[in-house]
Amino acid sequence: MGLVKPQSAFYERHGWRGIRTLGRLIADARSAGLLVVLDVKRGDVGTTNDAYADAFLGPGAPLEADAVTVHPYLGLAALAPFVARAHEAGSSVLVVTRSTNPEGRWLQASRAEFGRSVEEVLLTEIGKWNAALEPEGIGPVGAVVGPTHLKPELDLAAARGMFLAPGVGAQEATPADVARVFAACPDRVMPSASRSLLADGPDVGRLRDTAAAMAAEFRRVLGA
Helix, strand or coil, X not given: CCEECCECHHHHCCHHHHHHHHHHHHHHHHHCCCEEEEEEXXXXXXXXXXXXXXXXXXXXXXXXXXXXXXXXCCCHHHXXXXXXXHHHHCCEEEEEEECCCHHHHHHHCCECHHHCEHHHHHHHHHHHHHHHHCCCCCCCEEEEECCCCCCCCCCCXXXXXXXXXXXXXXXXXXXXXXXXXXXXXXXXXXXXXXHHHHCCCCCHHHHHHHHHHHHHHHHHHHCC
């Protein structure tokens, strides 16, 4: 099954017309059998997260997606409204854990409790949350882990969730990098390429061919 990852900001910048267009895109993609990962990177507390969850997750949501990206830096527990709604709807919440931008490393690699890095603590807590919600399977809480940073290695399989792997192509991550980083859970990673793919547009045929070739390469290196 294919997926698309719209970046909400590029629609929001155009006001209500952009939001309307985003809604149409999501509806068309879902009608075509595609999964929609909506890149919104929201994250707040209390009723604000309730409202965000209502906007993006579950039947009847105005911008209903199969997964959304969120920020955890107001505390992972603050994301409970997203997680509850995703669990009920069979969707996923993808927590930004290891981003592709170099500016994020000082925070995400900083040492937290017991000498572990922030990203390691996040993955541990994600795993606990998923184990509580889905003791026998994959839980609704996933993570964004960019394969542009290979070290230190992370225990991804223990998180028991899905992974979004951005940064392929324009940010210099390769399919081989994705296969290396997610070797322990190759069936749970969603690689993402944006700018490198769009460079072959706007010709629809070229876009289709490039996307098909990229998908075939990911299937090969991930053993899918």
